[in-house]
Amino acid sequence: MTLIHQKSRLKKPFLIVLIVFLSIFVVSFSIPEKEYRIYQFPKNKIPRIDGEFSDWAQVPESYTIGLDQLMDTRFGNGTNLNPKDFDISVKVGWVKDLNRLYFFLEMKDDYWDFDNPALGQDIFELVVDGNLSGGPFIKQHNGNKDIISLEELHFKGHGAHAQNYHIFTPVQNKEEVMIWGNTPWIKEFPHYNAAYDYNFKHSESGKLKMEFWITPFDHAAVEGFQVSTITKLKENDVIGLSWCFLDFDGEKCESFMNLAHDTKMIYDASYLNIFRLMPLEKQFVKAIDADWSFVEMDRNQRWFQFKDESIGNITKWHWDFGDGNSSNDQHPSHKYDKAGEWTVILTIEGPEGKSVRSKVWDVVTK
Template sequence: MPFASATAQDGTPTFQIFQFPADGMPRIDGDAADWAMVPQSYAVTTAHMTENDGKHAGPNPATLDISVKVGWVKGLNRLYFLYEAYDDYWDFALPGLHNDTFEVVVDGDASGGPLIDNGHKDVWTPDVVGAARAVRDPRISVAEAHWANHGVHAQNYHVFTPARDKDWTMAWGSPTWIKAFPYANAKVEYDFQPGQAGRLTLEFWITPYDYAGAEGPERAVESVLRENKLIGLGWVVIDYDDVKKSENNGFWTLSKQRRMFGNASDLPLFRLMPMEAGSRRSPDAQWSFTVVDMDRRLVAFRDESAGDIRSWKWDFGDGSFSTEQHPQHSYAKPGNYVVILDVTGADGTARRSKVWDVQLR
């Protein structure tokens, strides 16, 4: 499936996030085999990125070659990443920020706006080199701006590639808890030493948040992921090539806006895609229900089947039936009911039974 055609004003395309089936979600073990089902058209490579410091005219796979695939699973508010990279010089000997880095920024509701502490208010002025710089509202203290805003509505992960003797990532902001399990998980595989060339495979997942405060997960609000939703997502690859030099050898951004790491409005958009035809059996009968009125025992049923469905047959478990796609049914008596949906599609038939899910009193 090709990239969507929509592009940002700066020409950045809308990318795609692959939907894994629930029984095929990636195991976080540093092995890319789980990603074999993901079409290559989902891969975002160095060719899609811009070196924003003017140190390279364009990508050179002989020195740095990157491929990123992003996935999701319907029903889980997680983003899965497969980061595969070749570098002719892996720099990860030091304990601080000087480390080859895959810096991921996610804005799960695409609300935009600055996410770093010095951008508490949405006021921006051009600086001397034409980039955007946040100006803090003087009525807000530096501390208040930091704790109220830094990484709260959008999150920035400095993922160290690889991390040696330190956490797998720095969560740049006040909610540092977001990098720990069960809110994230990561595993990397590589066979090189600092200063050597080689290939690295990194698997991880993160939880995007509409609100993630410094106080911890108790009041956090996860971003709800659903099919066809657009989210803000982008990354920077910071390439260091010499521990003796503080300056990096390349600052590669997926967005053409260098400040995307601090302003979610500059992030590219990614679409949470429906499941690919080859990833699930077709047809696949699925359904849900809502009790509309318990006193009248009125239940609304909703078909959620996948595939080219041509007909439906509902058995409500009380001797009543319907051929509507989304029927309502009023039960005469209290009870626990076995409800069955049979669907017929272009590719065959399927059935989904739920035992005693519908409980009426």
């Protein structure tokens, strides 16, 4: 959260002192070298955004990122954070071929602050840089700000190559998220969805649970989704990701606890943490499992290139192309003699057994 976020709360003399203080204070922190992990949900166990949360029980505790990983980089508390005042744990997940990041938060606060209609409330601030492009992405920190006005820079890359989400915890009488950028559309369904569970009122203590997904973008354009580029999430790839929590107690934001250990993470993607998109846990992986894909090389020649995408220790392949022809190559090429709708079957074998995958009428010739 930048200083401008707090203008409604702070007097100008105090702002000047705070600016000087921060210019000295934040540079003393370095980026943690720890690599964090993003849990891969099986496709038949995708978490539902319904406020019930049982879908997250499958995620091992080793994926949990707690208060002990955070540092207060604004108000001088360092890593000496008191869980009796505020506590948080976060799990992050993904699903192969579905370009979303899923989050599950459990938080306890001795004073939940959420009656302010603007930014003066408890906030989970999340920043994602899907392709590790790095660098500043907020207009106030654009290197051209002395040449181009902030008003004009707002529409020139402000929040484009990395995205900053201010997620209200909990939300009351306003949108669930403020996007610090020129792309408020990224907080709309189907790019974002959230569910909360809590039983407390403003100024009370209590526990809050929430789950949500976001869609990361390599480039989020002010013009909208149609001209933007979604991050393609791939197994074992790494992304830039970090978060902080702004703990308001009444009129005062008393701590700015962040995972990156550097306040610059909110506007410069070079300071985010590294997160790896993990493979499936072993219990969800078959010892041997047949799968395949194809590319139509030439429609007029009825020519197809097939690709084995099976997993396991495989020693034999057998392809049945559906027209009476077959192949024992791993990645065969085949030409059909006539028009038709073909059922193609791949059978694989290995020390762990045998697996079969047929696809009905995916392959069509004219």
